[in-house]
Amino acid sequence: MKKLIFIFCLSLFSLNAMAQNDLPSVDLTSIDGKTIVLKDATNKDGITIISLWATWCVPCLKELDAINDIYDEWQEETNVELLAVSVDDSRTVKRVKSMVNGKGWDYTVLLDTNNDLKRALNASSIPLTILVKDNKIVYKHSGYSPGAELELYEKIKEFSK
Amino acid sequence: MKKIVILVTLLSNLYLINAQENGSFYGGLESNSQWLQTDKGLNFVAPEDQFRANNYVLMNYNLGKFTAGAQYESYLPSGLLGYSPIYDNQNDIATYYFNYKDENLDVTAGYFYEQFGSGLILRSWEDRQLGLNNAIKGLNIKFNATKDLSLKAVFGKQRYGFEESAGTIQGIDADLSLSGALNIESVDIQLGASYVGRYQDTNGNEALPTTVGAYGGRLDFIIDNFYAGVEAIVKDPDVIVNEEQISSNKLYDGTALQVNAGYAKKGLGINATFRRLENFSFYSDRFAEGNIYNQQVVNYVPGLTKQQDYLLTNLYVYNPQPRLIIESFDQRSGEVGTQFDLFYSFKKGTSLGGKYGTKLAMNFSYWGGLDAEYNIENRWYKAKFIGKGHQLFRDFNLEIKKKWSKNWSSVLTYQNVIVDKAIVEGGPLGKKSILANIGVIEATRRFDNGKAARFVVQHLWSEDDRKNWAAGVVEYNFSTRLALYVADNYNYGGVDKIHYYSVGGSYSKGNTRLGINYGRQRGGLICIGGVCRFVPSNTGLSANLTVAF
Numbered sequence: 001m002k003k004l005i006f007i008f009c010l011s012l013f014s015l016n017a018m019a020q021n022d023l024p025s026v027d028l029t030s031i032d033g034k035t036i037v038l039k040d041a042t043n044k045d046g047i048t049i050i051s052l053w054a055t056w057c058v059p060c061l062k063e064l065d066a067i068n069d070i071y072d073e074w075q076e077e078t079n080v081e082l083l084a085v086s087v088d089d090s091r092t093v094k095r096v097k098s099m100v101n102g103k104g105w106d107y108t109v110l111l112d113t114n115n116d117l118k119r120a121l122n123a124s125s126i127p128l129t130i131l132v133k134d135n136k137i138v139y140k141h142s143g144y145s146p147g148a149e150l151e152l153y154e155k156i157k158e159f160s161k
Numbered sequence: 162m163k164k165i166v167i168l169v170t171l172l173s174n175l176y177l178i179n180a181q182e183n184g185s186f187y188g189g190l191e192s193n194s195q196w197l198q199t200d201k202g203l204n205f206v207a208p209e210d211q212f213r214a215n216n217y218v219l220m221n222y223n224l225g226k227f228t229a230g231a232q233y234e235s236y237l238p239s240g241l242l243g244y245s246p247i248y249d250n251q252n253d254i255a256t257y258y259f260n261y262k263d264e265n266l267d268v269t270a271g272y273f274y275e276q277f278g279s280g281l282i283l284r285s286w287e288d289r290q291l292g293l294n295n296a297i298k299g300l301n302i303k304f305n306a307t308k309d310l311s312l313k314a315v316f317g318k319q320r321y322g323f324e325e326s327a328g329t330i331q332g333i334d335a336d337l338s339l340s341g342a343l344n345i346e347s348v349d350i351q352l353g354a355s356y357v358g359r360y361q362d363t364n365g366n367e368a369l370p371t372t373v374g375a376y377g378g379r380l381d382f383i384i385d386n387f388y389a390g391v392e393a394i395v396k397d398p399d400v401i402v403n404e405e406q407i408s409s410n411k412l413y414d415g416t417a418l419q420v421n422a423g424y425a426k427k428g429l430g431i432n433a434t435f436r437r438l439e440n441f442s443f444y445s446d447r448f449a450e451g452n453i454y455n456q457q458v459v460n461y462v463p464g465l466t467k468q469q470d471y472l473l474t475n476l477y478v479y480n481p482q483p484r485l486i487i488e489s490f491d492q493r494s495g496e497v498g499t500q501f502d503l504f505y506s507f508k509k510g511t512s513l514g515g516k517y518g519t520k521l522a523m524n525f526s527y528w529g530g531l532d533a534e535y536n537i538e539n540r541w542y543k544a545k546f547i548g549k550g551h552q553l554f555r556d557f558n559l560e561i562k563k564k565w566s567k568n569w570s571s572v573l574t575y576q577n578v579i580v581d582k583a584i585v586e587g588g589p590l591g592k593k594s595i596l597a598n599i600g601v602i603e604a605t606r607r608f609d610n611g612k613a614a615r616f617v618v619q620h621l622w623s624e625d626d627r628k629n630w631a632a633g634v635v636e637y638n639f640s641t642r643l644a645l646y647v648a649d650n651y652n653y654g655g656v657d658k659i660h661y662y663s664v665g666g667s668y669s670k671g672n673t674r675l676g677i678n679y680g681r682q683r684g685g686l687i688c689i690g691g692v693c694r695f696v697p698s699n700t701g702l703s704a705n706l707t708v709a710f
Contacts, residue, residue, distance in 0.1 A: 020221070022185045025262065032383055034338075035311070056468030065562075069517070089286070090279035091463030094421050095502050097388065098430025102504020103520060114276040114286060122189025122219060122709040124289065125674070140709065141574050143636040143669050147611035 021137040024120035028085060028110040031097050036110055038117065039135050046079035047156050048132040052112070052123055054088045055095045060127040061103075063144040067152075068105050074153060078160045082107045087118045087126060133159055184224035189709040191217045191289065195241055200700035202659060203681055207701070210239040216246075217289065222416030226688055231257040244292035245454035247322035255323060256296050257272040267303040272296040275315055277334040277355040282377040282394050282443075285319065293455045295445075296320045297330055299302055311343040319445040326445035326457050328361035349383040351559040355394075359445055359459065368410035373399045374381050375443060375460075376416075389422040396441065401485055403455055409540045413485055415440035430504040434465055439495035439531060439544055440485035451484060465500045466556055467524040471575070472632045472650045472683065473599050473619045477580040479554040482590070487542055491589045492535040494544045496553065498528035515566035528554040530590055551591030555579040567607070582626070597623035611641040629654030643668050650683055672709040680701070 008017060028036050042048040049067075053060030064084060066136050067074075072079050084107040086096050093113050112118060121128065123142070131139040139155050141148070194214035197207040214237065221230035235252030236244075258271030274296055277283040287294040299317015306312055313334040318325040333353065337351040355377045363369040374397045381390035398412035416439045423432035441462065445452050449457040464479040482496045503523040507514035532548025535541070542699060558576040565571065576599040583590045601619040608614075617634040636646035643666065650661035663680030681700045 021187065022687045024187075024223075032349060033381060049305035050206060056470075058470045065520070076650070089463070090276075090281070090284075090461060090466065093279075094423070094432055094434055098423050098432040098502055099504050099522075100428055100430070102290055102430035102506060102522070104428050104506045104518075113280075114274060114284070116274070119274070120187075120221075121285070122707075124189070124191045124707045129577060135708045140672055141641075141669075142674050142707075143641075143667070145611060145641050146613035147212065147609075147638075148641040151641050 018095055023132055023135045023137060024117060026112075026117045028112050028117060029098070031109045031111065038110075041083060041108065041110065041134060043079070043081040046081065047138075047159050049080060049082040049156070050085055050130050050132055051082060051150070052085050052087055052118060052121070052126045052128040054086055054126060055092045055099050056088070057126050059144040061125050062146070063129070063149065064105060064107070065103065066149045068103070068107075068148070070149070072105055072152075074156070078156055080156050080160070083110055084108070085110045085112050085117055087112050089113055089115070103130055109161055131155060131159060169318065173628075184222060186220070186222050187710065188220040188230070190219075190220070191704045193241060193289075193703070193709075194705075195699060195701050197242065197699055197701040201362040202657075203661075203700055205681075205700050208239075208242070210249075211701075213239045213241050215241050215244065215289070215292075216252075226261055226263050228260045228262070229258065231333065240292070245322070245456055247456075248292075251323055253323050254691065255294070256298075262625070265305045267301075268298075269301040270577060272298050273301040273315075273322065275301055275313065276395075276461070277313065277357065278377065278379050278392055279419065281392060282355050282417060282460055283315070283330075283332050283334075283357045283410045284459075284461035286461075291455055293458075294320055295456070295458055298325055299330075307342075309337045309338040319459070321446070321449075321457050324325065326449075328445045328447070330357065330359055330445055330459060332357035332593050333460070347384070351381045353377075353379040354383075354423065357689060359443070359447075361445075368412075369400060369407075369447075370397065370412065373397045373443075373447075375415075382678045386426045387422075387424050390420070392419045393417070394441075396443065399447065401440075401487070402447050403486055403488065404451065408487065411540045413440050415442075415485070417441045417483075428506045428508070430502070432502045433499065434501075435499045436465055437495070437497040437531075437546070438462065438481070438483040441483040441495060441695050463497070464528075466526045466554065467500075467502075467558060469558075471574070471601050471603075471617065471619055472603065472648070473621045473630055473699075474558070474574065476599075476621065476630070476683075477578050477595060477597055478579065479526075479556075480584055481528075482584075484554065485542070487535055487537060487540050489537055492533075492542070493530055493590055494533045494535075494542055495531045496528055497531055497547055497550070498526065500524070500526040504536050504644070515563065515565070520562040522560040524556070524558050526554065526556045527552070551581065552579065552594065553584055553590060569607075570605050572601075572603040574603075575599070580710060585626070593625075595620055595623065595625040597625070606688050611638065613638045623654070627652055627655040642670055648680075673706075674707045676705040677703075 026038050030036050088096055127144050128142045130137050138159050197211050199207040216235045218233045222542045232255050234255040236248040237252055240248040240626040242286045256272035258269050262267045273463040275283050285295045285297045297317040297319055302314045304312045315332045334355040337352045339352050358372050358374040360372045363371055375394055379392040386608040394417040396415035398414045401408040417434045421434045443459040443461050444451055445457045462481050462483050466479045469475050477701035505521045509518040529552050530550040531544040532550040533542050533544035556578045561573045563571055579594050579596045581590055599621045602614050603617045605615045615636040619632040621630040632650040634648040638644045645666040647664050652659045661681040661683045663678055665678030679702045
């Protein structure tokens with residue numbers, strides 16, 4: 001019984017910790033080299049999807065390609081915005097601009113070359129996709145499998161109400 | 162140790178009064194463990210500590226403009242195979258910090274991560290897969306002097322295991338938006354300058370310089386769809402250290418030059434990079450030069466080649482060669498080379514595009530040693546700017562991604578690679594090379610409710626080294642949370658026809674992810690259940706758990 005109470009308290013504790021999840025105050029760089037304050041870049045009236053990706057991460061590219069195909073529909077229905085934050089370090093960051101254009105993505109792309117945001121979100125692996133509302137993190141999902149973008153959209157609609 | 166106890170107590174107390182304040186507590190846990198098994202087929206003998214684990218717990222507390230945190234690490238009973246042995250049997254608070262940040266000033270005391278420019282002159286960062294954490298313990302100040310000028314300063318010693326480096330690092334960096342300052346609209350110009358110095362006691366040896374400095378400048382500009390940049394660094398003369406021994410009392414300076422240019426507009430992206438390094442290794446302890454565990458490195462010198470996605474395309478990869486060595490058994494002075502990328506999307510509706518469009522990615526890279534003459538008795542050398550040095554690595558690869566229907570999509574990859582045998586096995590460069598051709602076909606079939614199946618078939622043709630390989634992967638996603646896979650990497654052309662089989666799966670929900678694998682791992686990048694990690698070679702059972710809170 002004591003163990004149950006302990007586990008119950010622990011889960012309340014972690015739920016509590018989760019509920020107070022503010023978006024970390026980190027500075028990123030735009031694809032043109034300007035410093036961007038993350039909190040200023042998020043959507044003011046709607047959900048923001050922040051997706052951590054890299055040019056060498058195959059599932060990240062699959063996820064962003066899949067969302068790109070239906071992005072306009074999503075934006076029309078819910079006014080959602082996607083910030084694609086690249087964690088490419090200086091080895092591969094020069095390929096970001098050409099890859100993003102070569103793929104024809106419509107997202108705002110930000111660079112996290114020294115992995116400050118990746119560290120602040122404690123993301124040990126990518127892709128990591130989070131939903132942000134009023135600069136608070138309301139949903140997190142790590143990894144991508146085909147069809148995950150549809151589940152993500154269900155969550156977006158849920159939080160958009 | 163007392164300081165840490167006070168810090169942790171403070172953190173927990175602050176958390177308890179959280180409800181009244183506007184603070185937040187966040188962090189994460191990562192646990193990577195393996196149980197190694199002796200495998201006669203692989204000639205692998207399990208070491209004395211068969212069970213090994215690397216564990217990390219990071220805790221941060223943020224209240225307004227202040228943040229504090231600590232990271233606890235444990236490598237018990239030993240660290241994972243392939244990681245630096247200085248971590249074995251240890252566990253302790255590895256890093257801690259205290260930070261103040263507002264719109265113009267960002268100050269950190271304790272352990273911090275920082276980068277100047279591209280990192281070629283200074284970079285401290287953490288990469289757990291590589292076993293690399295060269296955080297600097299000291300003071301980091303970042304200041305936005307004006308809206309166009311930002312300054313950074315660092316001072317401290319680098320982390321080395323649970324201790325600190327022998328040398329002390331000091332550095333300053335300035336970054337100026339020239340177009341912003343001069344109010345130029347049509348072109349975007351950014352200028353940067355850095356100085357990084359290492360001070361290290363010479364223990365009475367007067368031939369050694371106590372401070373070795375590196376001075377760098379960089380310029381980047383963007384005009385419409387075209388962009389280009391250049392970075393150049395010069396390093397003060399220092400001795401060569403090879404395997405912890407000073408080679409001679411002669412001092413040599415070092416240089417680095419990197420030029421990048423590209424063109425990008427919707428549907429097309431081109432990028433090209435040129436880099437030349439001569440005697441360009443920089444460590445916070447001169448005796449750590451050339452160590453294989455990436456310890457005490459002050460800067461970041463990555464191999465500028467494409468990060469490949471599959472088992473067989475990761476067989477022959479390039480390790481950069483910036484070092485100077487003048488010995489009878491080995492002479493080298495640096496590297497020079499280039500990388501080129503092209504990304505193109507065939508539009509939907511065109512003949513090559515098809516209904517959903519087709520994406521093409523082409524990459525080429527070439528790396529060679531510097532063309533130099535060496536005089537071993539006098540320890541003298543002279544290198545040409547480019548010349549015709551040994552070819553160390555040449556890679557041409559092509560990737561075509563296509564979505565055929567709502568349910569089917571595929572990726573076709575071809576690679577032609579030549580690598581110097583010494584890059585793969587060690588030893589003097591320029592003796593023998595390995596040529597290989599690799600083809601990969603990957604197909605994904607989607608079902609309803611997040612179910613999907615992925616099939617990969619790969620083949621490597623070569624008449625060198627271990628000759629031919631064939632590989633395959635079948636992965637099934639039961640939902641967006643659970644995935645299982647079976648893979649085999651078969652070296653049928655080799656003398657011992659070895660199967661590197663593996664089976665495993667992953668489960669992820671919200672903030673938690675658990676991955677389990679069993680089998681023989683040939684080191685490289687493996688993607689399971691939607692996540693990619695670097696896996697070192699071993700036979701056994703491994704588990705990876707991450708929880709973010």
